Amino acid sequence: MGTVDTNYVGLLTEIEPQIAKLVDRHTSLAKAWFPHDYIPYSKGRDFDRDPWAPAQATLSEASQVAFHVNLLTEDNLPSYHRLIHAMFDKGDGAWRHWIHQWTAEEGRHAIVIRDYLMVTRNIDPIALERGRMQTMTRGYERPDCPLRGLAYTSFQELATRVSHLNTGKSSGDPVAERLMTRVAQDENLHMVFYRDALGIAFEVDPSAVMKAIVAEVIGFQMPGAGISGFGHMANIMAANGIYNMRIHHDEIVAPLLRFWKVYDRTGLDDEAQAARDKLASFVARLDRAATKLDERARLALQKPAA
Ligand SMILES: [Fe+2]
Ligand SMILES: [Fe+2]
Numbered sequence: 001m002g003t004v005d006t007n008y009v010g011l012l013t014e015i016e017p018q019i020a021k022l023v024d025r026h027t028s029l030a031k032a033w034f035p036h037d038y039i040p041y042s043k044g045r046d047f048d049r050d051p052w053a054p055a056q057a058t059l060s061e062a063s064q065v066a067f068h069v070n071l072l073t074e075d076n077l078p079s080y081h082r083l084i085h086a087m088f089d090k091g092d093g094a095w096r097h098w099i100h101q102w103t104a105e106e107g108r109h110a111i112v113i114r115d116y117l118m119v120t121r122n123i124d125p126i127a128l129e130r131g132r133m134q135t136m137t138r139g140y141e142r143p144d145c146p147l148r149g150l151a152y153t154s155f156q157e158l159a160t161r162v163s164h165l166n167t168g169k170s171s172g173d174p175v176a177e178r179l180m181t182r183v184a185q186d187e188n189l190h191m192v193f194y195r196d197a198l199g200i201a202f203e204v205d206p207s208a209v210m211k212a213i214v215a216e217v218i219g220f221q222m223p224g225a226g227i228s229g230f231g232h233m234a235n236i237m238a239a240n241g242i243y244n245m246r247i248h249h250d251e252i253v254a255p256l257l258r259f260w261k262v263y264d265r266t267g268l269d270d271e272a273q274a275a276r277d278k279l280a281s282f283v284a285r286l287d288r289a290a291t292k293l294d295e296r297a298r299l300a301l302q303k304p305a306a
Helices: 009-014 016-029 061-075 077-088 094-119 125-138 146-171 174-204 206-218 230-239 245-259 270-302
Strands: none
Touching: 009 016, 009 146, 009 174, 016 094, 016 174, 061 094, 061 125, 061 146, 061 230, 077 094, 077 146, 094 125, 094 174, 146 174, 146 206, 146 245, 174 206, 174 245, 206 245, 206 270, 245 270
16 A cells, blocks of 8 residues: 555446445336325415414424424535535546436425425425525535545434434325435435445444544434524424434334444554444443433323423
């Protein structure tokens, strides 16, 4: 090895033939679907004659909050496209093909969720547009290391899948549940792509990939964390079982670490081994904190209403 390739251009180029196979697999599995098939347009009416009012919403408050967060997250796609393009696009090949495919599919998510919320009046259109402007002008940044990018997108796509699914389920509206289940299927295929791409990189440079995974688990934040009022909205989503620490540990972090056989990997350098030890104690703490939160929520439910 000569000079240090901090952007992993060599690694990305080396594994590109395997990435091409993942892209082909994705293309064969991803079925075309059309947002208009999921929207009850007959419920729509003009906002000038019938302005939006909170009482028109039919979903629970928690469900409205979850839809708002999930839609603004999807709306921020241009920021994500710019980032993954900078991390992975090393010329006209499989990586670039994937980035374009991924971006096109993500765009459909914002379209279908927005149309549903507008037609059914389950979102304040002015608050939504202000929120979208605020989120997008603020932008979204993260370290541009491609290995960290692959680790992050694996966790994030799985987290988004679970959050969309639970948002649909919590709605109590079969129309919403159907469309969020459809969106979640896309997120699952995205997760599988990034997860397997990182798995391929793991075989080439186990130490670098280990450090990337550890950094992303410890520093994980949902992409919507920059949304104005996110903390409060995340609390509502957590209390309603849409996304919380228990789900994050059990359904996101643990299954991916298991899939990558993180604790069985050999051939690590000292730094990567130390990082893995740090990961093990971090994940154990996460599990304990989730148990504590569950217990607190259970006790709060048992308390007689004042
Ligand atoms: Fe999405
Ligand atoms: Fe996705």
